[in-house]
Amino acid sequence: QKEVEQNSGPLSVPEGAIASLNCTYSDRGSQSFFWYRQYSGKSPELIMFIYSNGDKEDGRFTAQLNKASQYVSLLIRDSQPSDSATYLCAVNDSSYKLIFGSGTRLLVRP
Amino acid sequence: EAGVAQSPRYKIIEKRQSVAFWCNPISGHATLYWYQQILGQGPKLLIQFQNNGVVDDSQLPKDRFSAERLKGVDSTLKIQPAKLEDSAVYLCASSPRGGATDTQYFGPGTRLTVL
Numbered sequence: 001q002k003e004v005e006q007n008s009g010p011l012s013v014p015e016g017a018i019a020s021l022n023c024t025y026s027d028r029g030s031q032s033f034f035w036y037r038q039y040s041g042k043s044p045e046l047i048m049f050i051y052s053n054g055d056k057e058d059g060r061f062t063a064q065l066n067k068a069s070q071y072v073s074l075l076i077r078d079s080q081p082s083d084s085a086t087y088l089c090a091v092n093d094s095s096y097k098l099i100f101g102s103g104t105r106l107l108v109r110p
Numbered sequence: 111e112a113g114v115a116q117s118p119r120y121k122i123i124e125k126r127q128s129v130a131f132w133c134n135p136i137s138g139h140a141t142l143y144w145y146q147q148i149l150g151q152g153p154k155l156l157i158q159f160q161n162n163g164v165v166d167d168s169q170l171p172k173d174r175f176s177a178e179r180l181k182g183v184d185s186t187l188k189i190q191p192a193k194l195e196d197s198a199v200y201l202c203a204s205s206p207r208g209g210a211t212d213t214q215y216f217g218p219g220t221r222l223t224v225l
Contacts, residue, residue, distance in 0.1 A: 008150075031211070032210050034213070042218070043201055044153065044201075044216050046213055046214075046215070090152075092210050092211075096210050098143075098155065
């Protein structure tokens with residue numbers, strides 16, 4: 001059973017702080033990794049994707065991938081209350097199926 | 111560019127009834143996905159179509175769920191008969207090609223409540 005694990009949270013951070021969200025996956029053949037944001041009652045929307053080991057930055061967001069450790073993370077700098085949502089880690093496994101974690105709920109306190 | 115369209119947005123039925131959901135993907139997207147998202151969980155893939163062919167339906171409960179994508183464009187997902195545990199949001203997504211690096215774009219979802 002291929003799995004994607006995330007801490008359910010909630011992760012509570014003050015406004016302006018860095019939020020760090022983590023995800024581990026079980027399938028070593030996984031090729032691509034995605035972070036989706038899901039507001040309550042809404043559908044997931046893509047924030048970032050990463051394919052190669054290392055860091056990838058896009059505005060306030062940085063995705064980090066370590067394939068040897070089977071670990072992917074998302075950093076959100078200068079967190080805003082509008083960032084409060086559930087963040088879903090998704091992994092495209094060796095059969096090209098997207099496996100989602102259960103999500104981490106992020107709360108940004110004003 | 112129009113996004114993924116789904117209807118209805120909400121549906122309430124009693125157990126043992128049947129229900130159908132409709133999805134229209136982003137124009138030109140070859141791959142269409144149906145996911146089930148139970149409250150507090152991540153989306154779970156039910157079925158994936160490439161054009162009008164099924165790529166993966168390994169997690170589709172085939173005794174009660176069926177899906178089709180006629181003409182390789184829009185799709186319907188049917189549940190017959192529904193069970194209480196089918197209460198969930200049913201998300202449709204599409205992507206251009208369906209490859210490992212493809213981004214999936216989600217529709218607004220249909221929230222199903224089975225009483």
